[in-house]
Amino acid sequence: MPAITNNGIETWRLRTSKEQWIRWVCWLIGLAVIMYAWQMISEKTVWFFVTDAPTQAADIGSRMVPPKWSYMDKLWKPVWDTINIATIGTIIAMVIAVPVAFATARNTTPNIVVRTIGLFIIVSSRSVNSLIWALILVFILGPGVLAGTIAIGLRSIGFCAKLIYESIEEIDHTQVEAIEATGASGPQKMIFGILPQVLPTIAGVGIYRWDINIRESTILGLVGAGGIGLQLNGSLNTLAWTQVSLILIVILITVFISEWVSAKVRGAII
């Protein structure tokens, strides 16, 4: 027990002196890094603009109310597009993610080369944000919903495959063994032994990712990939603040509804 001896009386302490020193040094390093980071950022900041921000905020705020409700007529189609980008993107992602997940799971794929390829697909898809995917795809496919859909799909593969393969690795092996004992072949084992165990996870992950994708597809329009972000970008560029506030309200409602739907469906599945 760490204790300090003071005038011959032992007093209890939480940590030994050495531990205390280590902690102190760690805090020092951490604070030094934070201070340095802050200095780097503040060096590149024009402080006049920052101190001016409250006036700006008040100005923009006053321009944003009331929202231009009549603009809603032009927003139904972009909202529909946004939902489609998220939904079809998620479907594309799931179609690709399930085989990738099976190829990456340790218990379904003993081959290390295949597993490494699967892991590489997962990591590279997860590392690049959907906005960057969209930026690239708009160059290739031209601006529009298609680029956004594929961007969402590519971005979601990694996320879905990662969660699915982790659940494949955690399945109950006795069931697979039981199927094997009936003389089932490899694919049959997979369909009747493994798939039923992970099907709820697959459905749950798909719904969960759909919810995230709704949120992500609202911004893809900023780089020209369709959806409500296109209108947002246009309104921001033309300083039509009353339209901006309406678009933000629409995004808020869409996200809330999708979150609610996703929670309900996941609750029903699991």
Add this chain to the structure above:
Amino acid sequence: MTDSSETGSYPSSWKKAPFIKNSFVRWLIIVGGAIYLAAALGTMNIDLERVKEGLPRAQRFLDSFFPPNFSDNRGVLWEGIAESIWMAIISTVAGIALSIPIGLGAARNLAPAWVYLFCRGVIAASRTFPEIILAIFAVKLFGFGPFAGFIALSLGTIGFYAKLLAEDIENSSASQAEAVKATGANWFQWINYSIQPQVMPRMIGLSIYRLDINFRESAVVGIVGGGGIGATLNTSFSRYEFDTAAAILIIIILIVMSMEYTSSFFRKWVQ
């Protein structure tokens, strides 16, 4: 499973049980899904001509990605990456500092109802809007540069961290809290000695995870003017310097990968 129709005769065939048991709901979902897909694909306006035209361009485009150019002619590549890293660190720290009071307020077992509702509202607002939209407004208010990105990422951190902190506090064991309270501790002592030790390990892990997310997001807030590597990436796309863009993408992937490994290692070590 389809059972045998007559008792005594052993079933000779077996059919897999459907995933959705109620056949009406199952068909409703299948038909509804088909109608929705037809409607969605019908209104998507896929311009096949444009795609066909784009595919050779994609070939040239991908060719111009290789070999990636790490030579960094304008001297902005490493600067952008350093800026992204600093931005991620400082916004994680600031975001967590803001999240702690909000997280405490959003825990049902600690806070009175009006504080709870207020803090939950803040969390919901911060979670709804993607970091990019927060960044657009931060750029409008604070001007171009990393400060706007810092504000956007800090606000984004609140929605994530405060929510998980609040949930963790709500799940923490009440008996320990009661024991500390019985010693006559005041409110701060109570939080510090009963709640904080229970949530700390998970929260340290989550803060590293959030640092990882913030770095990833810092790569895109630059697209709307929030500074960092995203700004460099966007510029190199606009200047058709695709080899530099490829180099930036590779560096982002490598940093994210290494951060993911260190963060999962660190989280295992902490817990």
